[in-house]
Amino acid sequence: MKTLIRTETKVSLYLFADSETVSVQADRVVVGDPETLIIADCDSSNATLIEDVTEPTEWAGWKYLYDGGWQTNPDYVAPPAEEEEGE
Numbered sequence: 001m002k003t004l005i006r007t008e009t010k011v012s013l014y015l016f017a018d019s020e021t022v023s024v025q026a027d028r029v030v031v032g033d034p035e036t037l038i039i040a041d042c043d044s045s046n047a048t049l050i051e052d053v054t055e056p057t058e059w060a061g062w063k064y065l066y067d068g069g070w071q072t073n074p075d076y077v078a079p080p081a082e083e084e085e086g087e
Contacts, residue, residue, distance in 0.1 A: 012059070012065065025043060064076075
């Protein structure tokens with residue numbers, strides 16, 4: 001697996017399969033070849049791609065920090081559960 005983290009805070013924003021092409025560029029991050037996703041708020045000045053990571057249990061964006069290993073993000077707040085229609 002690969003994770004894209006915020007360089008300063010080490011927060012894991014995205015998790016990708018090893019086979020996924022991820023290019024951290026000067027003005028954006030491009031995912032896929034051909035591209036399937038452009039991450040406009042991440043670039044080479046504020047994000048780092050780390051390869052050969054193991055997916056943590058119940059991974060979610062912002063839930064974990066990665067700094068040589070996974071740690072639970074103490075500032076993570078789970079999004080509210082969606083209510084089913086009709087409730």
